[in-house]
Amino acid sequence: MADQTFAVTVVASGGGNRYRFDGGSQDAETLQLTEGKTYRFTQEDSSNSGHPLRFSTTPDGTHGGGTEYTTGVTTAGTPGSSGAYTEIKVAAKAPLLFYYCSVHSGMGGAAKTIGVGEENLGLAFGHYLTLESADKSTRHRFQNYWVGEDATLSGDSYGFMPFAFSGITITKGGDNQPASIAFPNNELSRPFATVAVEDEYLATITTVLIDPDDKDGFTKLNEYVGQIVTARWDSTSLELSLASVFDAVGADVPRKRITQQLVGHLPLTSRVRVA
Incomplete structure (x- = not known):
């Protein structure tokens, strides 16, 4: 029944x-x-x-x-x-x-x-992803949550593609941990992934707290920038690896705004405001 x-x-x-x-x-x-x-x-x-x-x-x-x-x-x-x-x-x-x-x-x-026992507040985490060539001539933009249509962030439109972002923590122990972006291995992901590695694209990942019932109902939590250095894949998935993570959260940088800092393959830097 x-x-x-x-x-x-x-x-x-x-x-x-x-x-x-x-x-x-x-x-x-x-x-x-x-x-x-x-x-x-x-x-x-x-x-x-x-x-x-x-x-x-x-x-x-x-x-x-x-x-x-x-x-x-x-x-x-x-x-x-x-x-x-x-x-x-x-x-x-x-x-x-x-x-x-x-x-x-x-x-x-x-x-x-x-899940059983979970408190349902109608909220979830989502990500916006921009892959950009070094000369800024080529950009790919994706969102990994579905709002019934392309979403926007800062005036730019992001199409849906499922992907998983991992490797970021919010403790000092997370410094210099590997970060990666995983996609399904399909005809949409393969072409840009190959170019992204060859041309060492920059990846900008914005984490948001979303209301899935409201395409505009999100709160921006953090933003990470990293350089793509390698890729690996199997029959079902494709993973882009980023330069190691410098975790600015909890990094004892009081009352300063951390901004993008990239030199070659040095650590990825999160853009956060530290109180």
Whole structure:
């Protein structure tokens, strides 16, 4: 038996079809699904005809280059007919999911997964990434969280690409630790990654605290700048390594603003304000 049921309808909105839930007026709203609970999405309404709802770890699922997520997912019937539904039992430590139409692009949205016992404040961490050539003639900008459209920071537009940033800490013990940016190994990431290493691009990573339900609802926490020095990859992932990290937080530099300091492959410097 499902812990919660959503009645799905499909409406024409914004130049295309969009999913809506329980008679609401919000297109492709962000859902919050708790680990261990079961959610049923009924598609009995006639508007669902030809629009099977499915899940993926990639925005827009197979239309966005991803694959269908099937862990704990069951389907029944034909959308638009009595008894049709898609049901998901959210697995422990399930990834951020996206619901989408397996036939048509642009209909779905995000489905945040929440751990049991976690306090849900509706907030999460996200990153903006700029990869820039030394002569500043070429820039690539990405965000690693989804807001339903390209996000902006300081007037610049950032397209979505999942990536993970690691190697930064906020203690003195984090000094000179390796930092890296990991991407899925696909046709989008490979071309710029190769050039980024060859031309020793600078990477600027901005950490923000975000409200996933509000594309403008973020608080800038910190910014890091580093030089890309190596890359490695396997069949599924690609990782760019940055010069070692100098952690300015807690570095005993009172009442000064640390600014970008890069000399060759010397340590990456975080731009932080130290009280």
